[in-house]
Amino acid sequence: MKKRLSVIISLMLFSVLLLAACGGDDSESGEKAITLRLADNHPEEYPTVIGDKKFAELVEEKTDGRYKVDVFAGGQLGEEKSVVEQLQLGSIDLTRVNSIPLTEFSDDIGVLSLPYLFEDEESKWEHLTGELGQELLDTFDGSNLVGLAFYDSGERSIYNSKKLVKTPEDLKGLKIRVQPSDLSINIFEAFGASASPMEYGEVYSAIQTGVLDGAENNFPSYYTSNHFEVAKYFTLNEYSGPPEVLLASQSLWDKLSDEDKKAFQEAALESVEYQREAWAELEEESKEAIIENGNEIFEVTDFGPWRDAVEPIYEKYGPQYQEWIDKLE
């Protein structure tokens, strides 16, 4: 009997210790720190994850350690669409996702993915870090999501395993993976390809086994996802530049004091600079690595046929996004 009692006491002690370990460290004021989860589908050291971690560090600093953010990289918490749904339910607190999958959750954000929308990167970032960017982040109001900041994702281009594509004509008959969004499907159908929506994590093996002929992305994703190993022809047509978005769940937001909301917002905006620096580095590095690997890159110089091909997209989506297009102009 005595022995059993001592086992029970030891077990209780062990549980108390375990609970204390999970509860996180004390903040500077002595309160228990609240640990939040941030999901990202890119690997550690990818620019978005570098941005997430800077954000985490700044949140902790600005809230005097009352909030800690654990970054779960590599898609550990799920693919992008499912993570956004989990954010809406409040079971994940924060995420960094691309703005294309968000077109299924907001009627406005898709404007940033319209083909050949911005004149250049400079004007794009002036908008994204300015008033218009904030207005666009605010359009998540009412969808249980809170937009905090935009991160850089460069421009997207097309790659495949079959041949060097030089014009939209060459895309005929090729099955190209697009992000799960109607806008992306419509753009690739306008280019003349057969558009196949699929989650990011499934694309490598789909190209490898011939289920797909190719996909589309920026250099850093083409490189870190290893798609460059199975689809060696890259067409640099930079047809669209949907930025990344850092989001919080509404349920987290509602629990924050006004002062903490400000701290989270400032942390997000301050992390943008770090993320963009990391972006510029990896963009360069991945392009070099791809060339070194022997992949063929066709750099489009005549954008006429590509722009003409996507005119129907402006006819179809123009009315929905007109207000934003006008503001951008």
Ligand code: GTR
């Ligand atoms: C990347 C983006 C990811 C994901 C991926 C995709 O450029 O950073 O968040 O959206 O593209 O193609 O699914």
